[in-house]
Amino acid sequence: MPELPEVETIVADLRPHLVGRVIVRAELPFPTIVRHPEPEEFIDAIAGLRIVGMRRRGKFILLDLDGGGMLVVHLGMTGQLRLVDADAPIEKHTHAIFSLDGDSTSPSGAARHLPRERGSDLSNSPSELGGDSASPSGAARHLPRERGSDLSNSPSRPQQLRYRDPRRFGRLLLGTQEELLASKKMPRLGPEPIDPAFAPDELYRSLHRRRTSLKAVLLDQGAIAGVGNIYADESMHRARLRPDRIASGLSRKSAQRLHESLRDSLLMAIENRGSSVDTYRDAWGELGGQQEQLLVYGRAGEPCFTCGRPLKMIRLAGRSTVFCTKCQR
């Protein structure tokens, strides 16, 4: 299930292939995946718009479009965004297809006049949805090997950006930032945990005012953006904190430890191109590598790597939660 590191990987991979290109046409084999505006309006409005920037905010993928609007993609649990040749077979559960003009990476393609007026300079982007994608230095920006090279040898060959989502928990939105926030189709999100500006004290203050479990606060996108079940469990384990502790009871020192472990867990996962524990695949359909490094998630009943005691599973905030009863207090 895509969380911050998985979304960051997809965005970093697709950005150089998408920015500068025009969405020639949109098709919606499963129209209800679009939550705003109405599907017919969505199809009409997006045709002919150029992608001028691509970034991440929490678990959302934001494609800045000509004219000030943006295409927002949330992958839900099983959503996949892939760039493929237009003649590639359409996989089952493909809910949206965006036909693109020439390859932006080609010297003869659309990128020769690549507009940099907005979106592409992340630090100057609007603040509310997060101007900066909070990309770490390095990590997914540098691919371990050439990705997407098998797409096509011919730059002029038509390509499509396809959205596939078997469980349909994901969604697509189109509109301006103000419009989407006002319509409440796009939630207000908390700070980016890997943003250098996110201070330990900010996390402490978020935790201090909540009388629910630590796990519930970490999963709350309004408190911290981008953390899901995997990295919540991993970071609490690294910080040696029990997930069912009441958040408001944490000391500054514990909050600082959690702040550090949260950053470490997320940055390492970005470095490893995300966790493919279920259906997650990157933009080229390949597996991530972080699932090999997970300390607790998905390991209930198995021995803790630190003390050897079997890891316990409980249910918190409606989610299965795995932790070590000895190491996490």
Add this chain to the structure above:
DNA sequence: TTAAATTCCTGTAAGC
């Protein structure tokens, strides 16, 4: 106002 529970949805695995 806040927190918890419910709902959506389909692929997978376990049990019979």
Add this chain to the structure above:
DNA sequence: TGCTTACAGGAATTTA
């Protein structure tokens, strides 16, 4: 082998 059932989870909605 084939059927039923439980489970996975992000986030919006409903309930307490």
